[in-house]
Amino acid sequence: MPGFALRAEKLGKAYRIPSRPAARTLRDVASGWRGRRREGEAQPFWALQDVSFELRAGESLGVVGRNGAGKSTLLKVLSRITEPTAGRAVVRGRVASLLEVGAGFHPELTGRENIFLNAAILGMSRAETASRFDAIVAFAEVERFLQTPVKHFSSGMYVRLAFAVAAHLEPDVLIVDEALAVGDAAFQTKCLGRMNALARTQGRTVVFVSHNTKAVLDLCGEAIWLERGRVAMRGAPRDVIARYLGDGVSRGAWRGGAPTGAAFRYVCISVAGPNGGPPQYDEPVSVDLEYEIATPLPPNRLSIQIANGEGAVVLCSSDTDQTSAAKHAFAAGRFTTRITLPECWLAPGEYTLSASEPGADGSNKIHFEILAFGIGMRGSPTARDNRAGVVAPILPWRTLPAAP
């Protein structure tokens, strides 16, 4: 079997979801083993199923997928935090996982103390930590604050210190979950560089989960796309990510349930390209809000908000933006409102849509992140060179000879 560093064979993890929220109290125990029997009847929920892959030393794997697809569960199983329910994984060598930046940091302790604490939690001995102490401090750029309790640290300093400790563990297998979503761009680049160095020149194996598809492209030699706990696709990062981001249809529509008797009810919210297909960069993208109004509503307005895969708000828009009035009345009936985003505008990537719901009392309820959608990279400059940016407009560039 030699050669591999990390191998997963049909890994599965099931959680039991009680049919009704069981009161988790001693009462359940006391009342015969009723609580236990109910748990046995509960439907298992497979957060992860049939996941297999093999990595050799020095290879890195990127894991993409939308929220709830099982990415974090996979990392938890691989880092031994939780046992798999089915299948098995074999890990050769020391594993360090960075599932949460600064797990185990204590706010009252100083930077220096937290380095030793965090390193011990991640499995480094005091002697090892001491020998790498200067490198950790230099990487984190916190020399001046070593004697300051970390509760006074800025969030950036906090993240830098936490990543620095983990990055200097020199584990055989490094498992990183979204840790880089925080911290400034320069430091993110530095972290990626460090992970790259660990994998490429030191033969460490890296498993990396991120919504930042660019980072996956830069860092990983292989990627898997998880969808509902299963591997939807495995292959070269460029192909996997293109498919994952183009997978707009299944995720691009949200349907409301049965009529609830509410004054205002969304029937369907969808995001699509011009022919109803998955949104692509080089085509206009339409957001359709279909709703039913049972009784006329007091003056209000409809709004949407689009945020990108890292949670940053890209835009807010309202149906009153084009009028002088801030509010308008709503008549009863069933309507579809279409908002059109111009082509060549949003950068390819993952987005979420939030929408407001006007209430009978004039209030506004926000459905946060009611649906996710991707913008495919067809025809985008991003497809050519993985550039950064929330928007990717194609701007006119004009060069004139300098004035004499």
Place this chain on the structure above:
Amino acid sequence: MSTQFSELSRTDAVRSTGEDAPVVVLAAGESGRTYGRDLWRYRELALILAWRDLSVRYKQTAIGIAWALVRPLATTLILTFVFAHVAGLPSAAPYPLNALAGVWPWFLFASLLADASASLVNNAGLVTKVYFPRLLLPVAAAGVALADFLVQGAIVALVMAWYRWLPSERALLLPLFALWVAAAALGPGLALAALNARYRDVRFLVPFLVQFGLYVSPVGFASEAVPAHWRFWFAWNPLAGAIDGFRWCLIGGPSPFPAAAPGLVLTVLMFGAGLAYFRAAECAFADII
């Protein structure tokens, strides 16, 4: 040029992490197999966690470490008032000494039980994000309680000096009785810590147990004060013999044995059961906490 360099070092690295690197198999029911090895590998972590809790404990308090001394002293005064002056119990030694000889081990028991049973939930952020043998958390909590116990030993010595009371050479046996107290607290503490991960009722149960235990253990009074027809039941209190042992070492009087034998047996059984329950529940902590 640079490609060649990285290719070269990659081969080296693969060789260095080759056959002798530890192989861990992750599968249902497999986590116990390497537990001993993991405990050894993470041995420093128990110390560091205990050190963390100790150094954080009295941060942002005005009197700091004095809290470790004020509480047993105040308890001793109250118990002396109640049992010597209200109830009028006799004592071979000055009554405050008699009470302190019970309060000292009692505080070890009470704080160890409380800290150990809260240790998993207090560190839930770690339990759900990092792997290490979970046993280290209650063990670190026990370390903190033992450190407080040692500091409180200084107070006991001072009070004894104040009364010009010299303990006999039996005082050398104190560590054994302290170990007994620690085991009597850690057994239930481990079980309660595991239960606490699922049932937060434990948070309410433990203070109640501690309050209750103070009255059914010979803390403010010596076991001789217990009426003869209750002695049989009293002996089954795992802690009673240990506290009697402290009093015997520090003050004198009758030996705690053989009356304490059932309590000692029960202590050992409870420790084994608590440990076994904790280990059996351990694999699910991250999922339920």
